[in-house]
Amino acid sequence: MDSLDRRQGLSSEQVAQRVRDGLSNADEGIKTKTEKQIILENTFTFFNILNFVLALFVLLVGSFKNLLFLGVIFSNIIIGSFQGIRAKRTIDKLSLISAPKASVLRDGKLQTIPVSGIVMNDVLHLSTGQQICADAIVLEGEAEVNESLITGESDPVLKRAGDELLSGSFIVSGSCYAEVEHVGRENYANRIANGAKYVKRTNSEILHSLDFIVKTLGFTLVPIGILLFCKQFFLLHDTIREAVVSTVAAILGMIPEGLILLTSVVFAVSVLRLSRYKTLVQDLYCTESLARVDVLCLDKTGTITEGTMQVDELHPLTGYTEEDMTAPLEALVQVLTDDNPTYNAVKAYFPGGSDWKAAATVPFSSARKWSGAYFGERGTYVMGAGEFILGERFGALREHTEEYAARGERVLLLAHSAKPFLENKVLPDDIEPVGFILISDKIRTEAPQTLRYFAEQGVTLKVISGDNAVTVSNIAQKAGLPHAENYCDATTLHTDEEIAGAIEQYSVFGRVTPQQKLKFVQALKDHGHAVAMTGDGVNDVLALKEADCSIAMASGSDAARTVSNLVLLDSNFASMPQVVKEGRRSINNLQRSASLFLQKTIYSTVLGVLFIFLSASYPFEPIQLTFISSITIGIPSFILALEPNNERISGSFLANVLKKSFPSALTMILGVLFLTLFKEPLNLTNPQVSTLSVIVAFAVGFMLMFKLCLPFNALRGALFGTMVAAFFVGYIGCMDLVSMVPLTAPMLFILIPLLIVSVVFMVQTNHFMEHFAERHTRRLLQSRFFQNHRRKRHEAAHKDRHAARRMRRRTEQPSRVRDGKRA
Template sequence: MQENQPELTGLTSSEVEARVADGRINHDTDVKTKSTWQIFATHAFTLFNAVNLAMAVVIFLTGQYRNMLFLTIVAANLFIGVFQEVRAKNMVDKLTIMTQKEVTVLRDGAESSIAPSELVIDDLMRLSHGDQVPADCEVVSGNVYCDESLLTGESVPVAKKPGSPLYSGSFIESGSLVARVTKVGKDGFAAKINAEAKYVKAVKSEILATLKAIIRIGTMLLVPLGIGLFVRTYFTEGTTLVEATLSTTSAVLGMIPQGLVLLTSSVLAIATTRLGMKGVLVQQSYCVETLARVDTLCLDKTGTITSGEMEVAHVEPVKGSTEADAVSVFAAIARANVSDANETAKALLAYADANGDGAPIQVSRAVAFSSARKYSGCVTADGRGFVMGAAQFVLGEARMSEADALCEGFDAIERRMVICSCGGFDASDAIQGSPSIIGCVGIRDKVRETAPQTMQYFIEQGVELRVISGDDPRTVSAIAKIAGVPDADRYVDAATLDTPEKLDAAVDAARVFGRVTPQQKRELVDALHRRGRTVAMTGDGVNDVLALREADCSVSMASGSAAARNVSEIVLADNDFSHMPEVVAEGRRSINNLQRSASLFLVKTVFTALLALICIVIPPYPFIPIQMSLISTIVIGVPSFVLALEPNHELVSGNFLANVLSKSLPASASITLFLLLELVLGRLLGHEFAEISTVCMFITIVVGLALIYRISVPLTKLRFALLVAMGAAAAIACTAFRDFFTVAWLPLDVFIATAIFCALAVVTFLILAARFERKAGDSRVLAALVERIESGVEVPRAARPRS
């Protein structure tokens, strides 16, 4: 081949220009992240924002600008959501740029470096050890070993020679070559898989589904209730237009839990920031919740359980020789070829450095590894020849039994090589003389040191582990067993699963799947979904993209393909899978604390809707927006944020909405009941609107503080301080700032009656809460209510009960 090298001149400039003009250029090969405008539009153009903006416009027209304070919550929620997602997008884009290398091409008889996106059909590329193949091509000259694990999942290097195809996304493991580009852009092997991932992955979050359902139901109710309340207040009660408008908008705003939306965004943003400081990039904040609910984790072998590096597992010397002899020889061969060191050579050198190979052997000639010969070697300064490689190529088939006997103690996952002395090498690097065995060395994928602890964590949490790989199932099974995956010996060769029925049966029978195609990976995830499973998937290659897209939560490594990173919700920036327990812990803290805090918000949503319905019959509506802002701050806003940020490592259990309603409904019922009594008695006794409004506000705040106490048990110093602070804040707001919040001074008799009402309301709440808690586990009414609410939006898989 050497004599043909000068003839490889490549395309001319005019030929390149013609191909560019024809569109035969290597564009659009990766999955693209969303633009900043798309991210902003996703967060801005929502039903939640539309309702709040409409209410703000109505209040603005009244001139009562202080009642527009709720817009700060809407703006803060929008800012947090956009900022978090844009931050994640920028980090992923940077990772893509950092991992993208220029490619060397031959054009006009000279070499030049260009971006992979500038390649055209028929370009000649020079690729060598460590280079990623940027476009589908055909080998023109050179012999190499190619790592196609990112495409197929198969970690065994594939030999390539002139005429062999090379696929985009694979890596040159050893050797160098010149290849001609045969396919560009969307026609490439990797690009075709990526094309199926080019869409915005739907968020699968029970919390998000609950929020959407509440907002949707609230929006449907607010129109008829708002119109009815306005008509009743303005046309039959003789109030002014401004008063009727403020009263109606107060009721309408109370049905939409602005604070809960902001709290959820804030808590998840804090969680993603904490994880970001630990090297975990969360692209979609709601996936933190999904991962905490996962009950099945599908693991990719390469890059997840293993590090992608090789290590020496065994060195077995022949009788009469020592391990040190074998180590010194393979170290000499590896050092002689260090300029083209592949992962195997790096592992040999690392072992030699760690175990000491004595004085280095001086080498006068290096014999580089060749995919055709399948061995490498060297000649020492004193004329001795050494060779290392696959036994059948070094010793020949007739002497294979000698190597087999020496490797009896090696594991099934190890790649075996013989180390021999020989008479030297001829001009074409062929072995001279009969090789004499010095020893055998076993090389294997390096299992991450943290893998067993990480697997044990998920086992203790009741998460079922599945290993899905493109590698030989026996090798995958052995590695899974080392990593601590339960039932790792229950493996299946996916090449035999040639019908949907066989694949479906294998999902129940096996825990390790080998030789799996990209399409089969996706089908396995779908099969688990049909069994009611909440599935997380890890992967780093183009071959994982389809399965990553289908999983409820997908995790990829930063060192993997750009396509895998872009389609995944979580990217491990330092490629360390041991961070996964930290992600789960953050998810649990977020969900459990949000469930507790969300009950405060739903109290207001429920009693406001019921009160609006009541006030159509018995007007007026007792609150104005600024008073609802005070109630929201003291009873809901500040307490919910404090409680939501506390440590919490409890297991996530039950349905989010059911858990929230079980705590909030008793408080809502008590508040609604006593507000109704106050409206009736106030009208009968001829109380002014300001007095009725003040009494209603006191009742709501006191019951709200009682709810805070109940969900804070057992009291800690922080929770006790929170209760005292909120009580003090309410007292100060209703006295020192009573004019701002439109709080009336109550006559002594009314004040005493109000105190009695508040006490009775608290007692009623505590009784209802105790009874509700005892019966919540088998409450058909609550189950039916949750089902009706969730039917308003698509329920994510994480929220569906197992079959």
């Protein structure tokens, strides 16, 4: 654009042409899923489709009472969809970009337009406090820019004519006109964020264990179902209705549908509880991921620090006292109207007023690097950068300032002259230094306690920042970070091998680029660590997406919020311990409750296979299994799963569950086999066998529930007593509904000894499992089938990472050449 164009801006015709050419600033950032996508993802799962097919078979034979199991499926869909849509709407409300309007020069006049209305070559007018909404080149004027959300560097950067402004950064002071050089997806912020546009699979051991169980059963359900139906219909000559109902009952018993629902409910309750702590959970399973992490990567700004400055102390020079600095500083903050982080820190340190009257004031500017006032007889006082106030004379004080800087302090100089300002607001020649004002990033009040909590839990803490490594190290030491003195300047790391070695050796990293943050997280994961990452800027997006659990601050960039599993709505890191506690409660209680569900899955699967070869009908109907599941599994598991539980997580989820569920499942299998095999010698009819099998299932279920309730408290005692009473009420009052018959004397004669033997056998099997189950479970986890399942997960994750790298390579390519240089 020529100089005339720069004064006039674009014309209406030029704007319209650029819109037609697709050169407008339409949002190209990371989008949340649509509500339709969320509902479809929660509806069409392998588990749900399987149950819908079974329901169709039952519906076709007209056994409507046996469709009650669909309630679990619909509940699971509703919970997952509700949480996903709730999280999406909350994130959308946090705004796509902090500055929804932009001031542009068009047809020679300043106009206020939506950010999406900006086009290529628009001339923006930017002033203090505004966010830069498109990459631009400064045409005239100068301003200090905070690029922390983009680069991680919290120090303001001075921008003059010809300098580049990056979208997503903020004007700290000054004002300028700038010409837009990139729009939409070509903006720097969007090019980084686009590298995170890939699907990341949930890293949840519980979810993977359930997925393994369901898919394993999925391979066996179809052949078992077909063989069982054929046996009952063709060999035993049952009616088609009886054959279908029995087959569906066997298959339903094999599917832990209640466990899937319970898992969703437990994590959904965690979501609601965490909302009281201003924490938005976008992924139901991320609280488990956070509870399991052993490395937590922290961003300095917004996590350890508040993003504001504070005065640490006043350091008067020789010949002056602290009182000689206090009065002038109180007067300066009273009369100056500056608005930058260092001035605001001084103003907060001196909240009291002053009776000094200013005859003249000089506000802060990026060029001067100081501000001050002339107070008549009291002379002139200024504060700012020592190099700009004293010029060449500052050399005598440089050693002191470098010493403070090494401690992570920022140094302002207070200087005095008896003379007023010279012409054009030039400082008097005899200006003399009075003392230093030492300023640092303000550490969050709760940060030391939060860092101490994670350290006590055995979580290794890493601070990764774009700021100077020495400064970050000193701030981390003040906050109480363990081993904060071990710091590394990331500009010295050039290869992946150097990064992999450094991430294990050091605790604090400075001058880290967005790509290096990503490589740090990948290196930790390659070393076998479970990694959590906090961040708030576009520079954190790639690492946040890669981490096992990602946490963003609501005050940060929209891209960071969108890709993260957790969003701290009040941007308060103190909520993190509560999230960990919720994860522990969820995992530990789910491990206990899952034993109830897998007990039924194990005995139903084994019985389903055995009854293919036995010349007897399957003894259960779907309605009976619903009755058993509700009282011995469903209700107690939900109550037990919501109890407080802050114990540390130990062992494998699958190992812990199998150790508790296998003894009761084996007891149940032997009891049903006894009744089936000795049906004729014991003179039992099919309905009587079915009734006795249901009672045995209840008895075994109550024995397992008794064990899980130990040690008893008021809640568990009331739960156990209520469930036993519910069984008798259901049996006596709803006998026809649950397809059971009254107990006769011969039935009781068989039942009582059977129950006694079952108790003794289950106790002995439990003792056996305590000693040997862990070893057998490890063998299961090392089995070829389980390893193949795990390998497929790893291959899928590798494909995700490869897709992400391809996306990043595309977005990192120079998108446009301007004046012979990379834009």
